[in-house]
Each structure stands twice: as C-alpha cells, then as structure tokens.
Amino acid sequence: xxxxxxxxxxxxxxxxxxxxxxxxxxxxxxxxxxxxxxxxxxxxxxxxxxxxxxxxxxxxxxxxxxxxxxxxxxxxxxxxxxxxxxxxxxxxxxxxxxxxxxxxxxxxxxxxxxxxxxxxxxxxxxxxxxxxxxxxxxxxxxxxxxxxxxxxxxxxxxxxxxxxxxxxxxxxxxxxxxxxxxxxxxxxxxxxxxxxxxxxxxxxxxxxxxxxxxxxxxxxxxxxxxxxxxxxxxxxxxxxxxxxxxxxxxxxxxxxxxxxxxxxxxxxxxxxxxxxxx
Amino acid sequence: xxxxxxxxxxxxxxxxxxxxxxxxxxxxxxxxxxxxxxxxxxxxxxxxxxxxxxxxxxxxxxxxxxxxxxxxxxxxxxxxxxxxxxxxxxxxxxxxxxxxxxxxxxxxxxxxxxxxxxxxxxxxxxxxxxxxxxxxxxxxxxxxxxxxxxxxxxxxxxxxxxxxxxxxxxxxxxxxxxxxxxxxxxxxxxxxxxxxxxxxxxxxxxxxxxxxxxxxxxxxxxxxxxxxxxxxxxxxxxxxxxxxxxxxxxxxxxxxxxxxxxxxxxxxxxxxxxxxxxxxxxxxxxxxxxxxxxxx
Numbered sequence: 316x317x318x319x320x321x322x323x324x325x326x327x328x329x330x331x332x333x334x335x336x337x338x339x340x341x342x343x344x345x346x347x348x349x350x351x352x353x354x355x356x357x358x359x360x361x362x363x364x365x366x367x368x369x370x371x372x373x374x375x376x377x378x379x380x381x382x383x384x385x386x387x388x389x390x391x392x393x394x395x396x397x398x399x400x401x402x403x404x405x406x407x408x409x410x411x412x413x414x415x416x417x418x419x420x421x422x423x424x425x426x427x428x429x430x431x432x433x434x435x436x437x438x439x440x441x442x443x444x445x446x447x448x449x450x451x452x453x454x455x456x457x458x459x460x461x462x463x464x465x466x467x468x469x470x471x472x473x474x475x476x477x478x479x480x481x482x483x484x485x486x487x488x489x490x491x492x493x494x495x496x497x498x499x500x501x502x503x504x505x506x507x508x509x510x511x512x513x514x515x516x517x518x519x520x521x522x523x524x525x526x527x528x529x530x531x532x533x534x535x536x537x538x539x540x541x542x543x544x545x546x547x548x549x550x551x552x553x554x555x556x557x558x559x560x561x562x563x564x565x566x567x568x569x570x571x572x573x574x575x576x577x578x579x580x581x582x583x584x585x586x587x588x589x590x591x592x593x
Numbered sequence: 594x595x596x597x598x599x600x601x602x603x604x605x606x607x608x609x610x611x612x613x614x615x616x617x618x619x620x621x622x623x624x625x626x627x628x629x630x631x632x633x634x635x636x637x638x639x640x641x642x643x644x645x646x647x648x649x650x651x652x653x654x655x656x657x658x659x660x661x662x663x664x665x666x667x668x669x670x671x672x673x674x675x676x677x678x679x680x681x682x683x684x685x686x687x688x689x690x691x692x693x694x695x696x697x698x699x700x701x702x703x704x705x706x707x708x709x710x711x712x713x714x715x716x717x718x719x720x721x722x723x724x725x726x727x728x729x730x731x732x733x734x735x736x737x738x739x740x741x742x743x744x745x746x747x748x749x750x751x752x753x754x755x756x757x758x759x760x761x762x763x764x765x766x767x768x769x770x771x772x773x774x775x776x777x778x779x780x781x782x783x784x785x786x787x788x789x790x791x792x793x794x795x796x797x798x799x800x801x802x803x804x805x806x807x808x809x810x811x812x813x814x815x816x817x818x819x820x821x822x823x824x825x826x827x828x829x830x831x832x833x834x835x836x837x838x839x840x841x842x843x844x845x846x847x848x849x850x851x852x853x854x855x856x857x858x859x860x861x862x863x864x865x866x867x868x869x870x871x872x873x874x875x876x877x878x879x880x881x882x883x884x885x886x887x888x889x
Contacts, residue, residue, distance in 0.1 A: 493682035501699035
C-alpha cells in the first residue's frame with residue numbers, strides 16, 4: 316500500500332482530468348449550425364455560425380494562460396496590462412491595508428485583553444462594526460479620502476482589523492494564570508511580561524486571527540477593485556467581462572485562487588513557527 | 594524580635610458570600626518559620642492552605658493581617674520567595690535552559706548572558722537534568738518537568754522556598770525520587786521551605802515541623818507537630834523508627850476526625866491562636882509485650 320498522500324494525489328489528478336474532460340466536451344460545440352448570410356453571420360458570432368459555445372474550453376484557457384505567464388508584466392496603456400502588474404497592484408493594496416490593520420489590531424487587542432474595563436467599554440463598538448460588509452464603507456471612504464486607491468486600502472484595513480483584534484484580545488485574556496504568576500513571582504515588569512510571557516503565549520491565537528484576516532482581505536480586494544477601477548486583479552476581471560473575454564476572466568479567477576492559497580499558506584507557516592506543544 | 598525568618602501575623606482571608614456577608618476561609622492565623630526549617634502544612638482541601646501559600650508568595654493578599662519576611666512586611670511577590678507550582682508552570686515555548694535562565698535573568702538583570710546560562714546550568718545539573726538543557730517541556734516526562742520547576746526556583750537562591758503540593762501530580766515512584774532529591778538539596782543548602790501537602794508520609798519524611806489545619810470554612814491552625822524523627826532520615830528505614838507510628842497515627846487521627854471536631858475540643862479551654870500547642874508525638878515507653886493468647 317502506498318502512502319496516504321500518494322493515493323490522495325492520484326485521486327486529485329483523476330478529479331482534475333475528469334473535470335477538464337467534461338469542460339472540454341461541454342464547450343467543444345455540437346449544436347446545429349444554421350445557414351445564413353455571411354454578413355449576418357459576422358454579427359451573430361460563433362455560437363450561431365459554427366455551433367461553438369462562447370464559453371472557452373480548457374485548451375483555449377490554457378493557451379491564454381501560457382501567454383499571460385510568459386509575459387506577465389506588459390503594459391499597453393490603462394486598459395491592457397499584464398496579469399503580473401494587475402496582481403502586483405492588488406497584492407500591494409492588500410499588504411498596505413493589512414499591515415495597517417496589524418499595527419492597530421494587535422496593540423488594541425492587547426489593551427482589550429489585559430483590561431476588563433476597556434474590554435467592556437469597547438465591546439459594543441466592536442459588535443456593531445464587525446458585521447458591516449467592508450464594501451459598505453466604500454462610499455464613505457471615497458467621500459472622505461477622495462482617492463480611489465486609498466479608499467480600497469481603507470476597505471482592506473477595515474475588513475482585516477476585526478478578526479485580528481478579536482483573536483488578539485482573546486489570546487491575551489486567556490493566557491494561563493500560572494504563567495503570569497511565574498512572571499509575577501520573578502518580579503518581571505509589565506512591559507517585559509507582555510513581550511516574554513503574554514506575546515509568546517498568545518501568538519498562536521493571534522496568528523490564527525491574522526490568517527483569517529488575510530483570507531478576508533484577499534476576498535474583499537477583488538470586489539473593491541471592481542468598484543474603484545483603474546488597476547488591480549479585480550478591475551482586470553471586470554474589464555475583461557466588459558471585453559466579453561471569458562477566457563481572461565477564467566484565467567483571472569484561477570490566478571486569484573492561487574494567490575489566495577499562497578497568502579494563506581504563508582500565514583499558516585508563520586503560525587506553525589510560533590505554536591508550542593504543551 | 595525572634596529568630597524567625599517568616600512571621601505570619603493575624604492573617605485572614607474572606608470572600609464575599611453569595612447573598613451578602615462574607616465567607617471566612619480562615620482568620621487570625623499566626624505562624625512563625627525559622628531559618629533553615631522545613632515546614633509542611635497539612636489539611637483537607639478547602640481549609641485555605643493554598644491561600645496561605647499564595648499569601649506568602651505575594652500572589653494573593655490577606656484580607657487582614659501581615660506577613661513579615663526578614664523584618665519587612667511583604668507587599669506582593671518578590672524574588673526572595675521562590676514558588677514551585679503544583680502544575681510546574683513551565684513556559685512551553687522555552688527550553689529547559691530557557692526556563693531556568695528566564696528566572697536567573699529576572700533576578701540578576703546586570704549579568705551577561707553567558708553568566709546567566711552558566712548559573713542556570715549549575716542548577717539544571719543539581720536536579721539531575723544535565724543533557725536535557727535544550728529540550729522543550731513538552732518533550733519531558735511529568736517528573737522531569739517538575740525537576741525543571743525545582744531548578745528554576747532554586748536558581749533564584751531564595752530566602753524561602755514555597756511549594757504547593759509539588760509532587761501530587763506525579764506517579765508514586767517519581768514522587769519518591771523527587772522527594773529524596775528535594776530533601777538532599779534543601780538539607781545541604783540549609784534552605785527554608787514551606788510546603789503544602791495532603792500526603793502524611795511525605796510530610797513525615799520531609800518536614801521538621803508539620804502545621805495542622807482544621808477544616809474550612811473558618812479554618813485555624815490546630816497544632817504544630819514537631820517531627821520526632823532524626824534529621825538524617827532514610828526513606829527505607831524510616832518506618833522502623835520507634836516514633837514513626839506515633840507521629841503517623843497522630844497525623845492520621847487528626848485528618849480523619851480531629852480536623853472536623855477540633856472546634857468542640859477547644860470550646861471550653863482558653864485558646865490563643867498566637868501560640869498554638871507544639872506537640873511531639875513519641876512512642877509510648879516500652880512495656881512488656883503482651884503474652885500471646887490462644888483463641889478458643
């Protein structure tokens with residue numbers, strides 16, 4: 316018997332092949348072709364004239380994907396930039412908004428976790444603000460910030476701040492009493508205690524919050540860029556929809572998924588580094 | 594003042610009771626501990642013995658009264674009183690050396706890292722963990738973890754070692770070995786120790802004096818039992834000592850019945866919580882053995 320991961324890999328490949336095969340068959344075109352005036356046929360498109368679906372097949376998508384991958388950074392003006400450039404814009408926005416959120420959420424989470432008073436006082440605000448869809452902030456952001464790029468960053472900030480804030484507060488509040496007592500009996504000062512006991516103890520919980528946040532941020536950036544336009548992978552998807560290039564839309568979807576996975580795995584690795592077995 | 598290193602003076606602990614008023618765990622508790630003494634406190638759970646230890650450690654504050662260490666009233670935890678926790682309380686993200694060095698570094702803030710590690714390693718060796726310095730607590734057995742806890746406390750070279758049922762989570766064999774080690778180390782360094790336990794044999798083996806607490810709430814110190822066994826004790830020979838069963842029976846009698854009925858015992862007598870009776874259970878003077886009688 317081969318190892319479990321080997322067998323799982325075989326099954327994964329089988330599922331992929333089945334899916335690609337079904338996709339190919341479904342889009343290869345078999346419906347009846349009508350005889351018509353060539354001038355009229357030009358207007359009707361491929362579906363009517365050749366029985367071919369407008370939905371691209373896996374081969375077409377693969378071919379354009381190859382084109383994108385071999386030349387990801389071309390720039391032919393505002394409406395035609397390489398996938399790499401668009402992704403770089405999106406990742407850049409996510410990185411800035413996310414890092415700002417880290418800078419706010421972790422210290423604030425410490426405060427909430429360590430102080431019962433602040434925890435109670437801030438709780439109603441968090442409870443109300445947390446369930447708001449980040450995109451609902453967009454008009455307000457556009458009006459006050461007056462810059463679509465910064466507004467997108469703000470939306471990323473506001474959506475990634477909550478999971479980190481709540482997890483940090485929870486992690487800090489639930490540090491084992493005995494570890495704190497160790498620090499107390501050793502007369503360790505509050506600042507040193509925060510860094511040498513509370514932070515390492517709460518780090519796995521904090522990293523879990525950061526991982527949830529990066530996932531949400533990557534979900535939201537696509538929608539945000541569809542709204543603000545200009546650059547980014549979200550704008551690319553919307554632009555290619557307007558161009559009726561389903562092939563490019565599918566390519567973008569694939570790339571969004573892969574980048575999201577990579578971001579998630581990066582945080583998972585980081586979480587593994589700070590996790591301690593008890 | 595007397596020679597006492599620690600003087601517990603009239604401490605009380607009260608909690609607000611549900612439905613108004615206070616629940617008194619204990620009150621007007623007086624106890625002195627001399628330098629180099631090994632004192633065990635025995636009592637049923639709920640008598641507040643852990644609270645007494647936490648107050649000594651400074652982790653808990655008494656509702657009334659004070660604790661005086663070396664003529665200074667304590668205010669909170671301090672490095673001169675090291676605690677060995679029941680649950681070892683090691684920091685799981687630090688290695689054995691890291692855990693001990695953390696304590697050493699907290700005490701000697703001006704020491705360079707190499708000196709801190711040297712000092713820590715000395716105590717790791719003392720508890721027999723040489724070679725395990727770079728292991729994480731999760732890689733150690735329960736007994737080894739508690740050894741690290743002991744090394745951490747000893748590395749502070751405290752005036753007073755406080756132990757809260759340090760061996761209760763260990764299996765019997767490991768417990769025995771660790772008791773031997775703690776005894777050896779404390780004897781050789783003249784360490785003053787206050788330990789909580791509910792294990793009578795542990796108390797007899799380790800302690801110079803055993804403090805008996807009555808049942809809570811409103812617990813009090815009933816007696817201080819002086820251990821009649823010689824300071825040099827051998828675990829394997831101890832039960833052959835003439836006074837062994839005298840003290841053992843005395844302690845068990847207390848735990849089984851007197852801890853419950855002690856209030857009635859002293860009801861009509863003058864009672865001074867400042868100087869509770871000091872007893873020294875000894876074997877009855879040898880008398881002629883009773884002749885064996887054959888049963889009909």
